[in-house]
Amino acid sequence: MLSTAFQYRCLLTLLQQSTCRARHSLSVSQKHVSRLASSSSSNLTRHLVNSKNLIEKHTVVSTNHLSPSIKLRLITPECPLWYSGTDDCPFNEPYWAFYWPGGQALTRFILDHPDMFRGKSLLDVGCGCGASAIAGAMVGARTVLANDIDPVAIDAVRLNMLLNNVTLETSSENLIGHHYTNLDVVLLGDMFYDKDFSNMLNDWLKELAARGTTILVGDPGRVYLRDHPIRSKLLKLMDYELLEQCKRENNGLSNGYVWQFQSNE
Numbered sequence: 001m002l003s004t005a006f007q008y009r010c011l012l013t014l015l016q017q018s019t020c021r022a023r024h025s026l027s028v029s030q031k032h033v034s035r036l037a038s039s040s041s042s043n044l045t046r047h048l049v050n051s052k053n054l055i056e057k058h059t060v061v062s063t064n065h066l067s068p069s070i071k072l073r074l075i076t077p078e079c080p081l082w083y084s085g086t087d088d089c090p091f092n093e094p095y096w097a098f099y100w101p102g103g104q105a106l107t108r109f110i111l112d113h114p115d116m117f118r119g120k121s122l123l124d125v126g127c128g129c130g131a132s133a134i135a136g137a138m139v140g141a142r143t144v145l146a147n148d149i150d151p152v153a154i155d156a157v158r159l160n161m162l163l164n165n166v167t168l169e170t171s172s173e174n175l176i177g178h179h180y181t182n183l184d185v186v187l188l189g190d191m192f193y194d195k196d197f198s199n200m201l202n203d204w205l206k207e208l209a210a211r212g213t214t215i216l217v218g219d220p221g222r223v224y225l226r227d228h229p230i231r232s233k234l235l236k237l238m239d240y241e242l243l244e245q246c247k248r249e250n251n252g253l254s255n256g257y258v259w260q261f262q263s264n265e
């Protein structure tokens with residue numbers, strides 16, 4: 001079975017049923033914040049332990065991707081969950097359990113260009129499994145904040161940090177729109193999957209770029225980047241061919257591109 005029913009369904013959910021993605025994202029974030037606020041510390045500890053156990057139970061450590069020096073806990077064809085339906089999945093939309101082609105290209109780029117990141121402050125927005133953030137730490141970034149509104153993604157990132165002997169800061173807040181004044185680099189791996197969300201990112205990225213932040217986008221040619229006005233502000237830095245398995249799993253995508261957002265200033 002080349003394209004897992006499970007992953008394909010996740011992909012379809014992401015690409016076709018995501019017209020309310022930004023609102024959904026926010027509501028997930030709000031639900032998470034409320035849940036944390038109402039949790040006693042023992043409940044919170046139990047949540048983290050359960051989540052860690054579930055992640056370890058349902059994933060395997062994989063290096064079968066464009067950045068094999070980074071070990072990642074992922075749902076792969078070796079995992080029963082790969083073949084099961086979403087009803088049997090104990091996670092809510094586990095995007096963190098897949099290493100997206102745009103993220104793979106961006107991470108490869110970081111590992112290949114350590115001088116661009118050494119000593120810098122990095123924010124990986126929508127970090128998923130955390131690969132790009134981990135690469136940033138590996139090449140000597142001064143600080144790295146791995147951000148994803150899915151709290152389970154953050155637990156997965158913490159497991160992946162340990163696997164790769166790096167330390168990262170993590171946050172599950174919705175940081176899009178935050179007025180950063182001293183951030184060196186923002187990383188966005190495969191985040192252009194919805195029109196409204198792309199518009200929102202575009203506004204924020206313009207502001208960040210005007211303040212001197214370098215913005216790097218990894219994308220495999222998704223329509224909401226390719227056909228969005230933001231495309232005219234992007235300079236292509238690199239083109240990576242995806243591994244065969246990744247091509248098959250992503251239904252026709254063949255390459256991952258790394259773009260830099262150009263400030264008008």
Ligand SMILES: C[S@@+](CC[C@H](N)C(=O)[O-])C[C@H]1O[C@@H](n2cnc3c(N)ncnc32)[C@H](O)[C@@H]1O
Pocket residue numbers: 025026095096098099100101102103104125126127128129130147148149150153173174175176188189190191
């Ligand atoms: C397609 S996945 C990409 C993951 C990773 N960057 C990669 O390339 O493998 C998109 C990720 O963005 C996260 N996400 C969605 N909206 C977000 C938001 N407003 N802030 C932070 N993360 C968000 C999702 O939970 C998901 O993990």
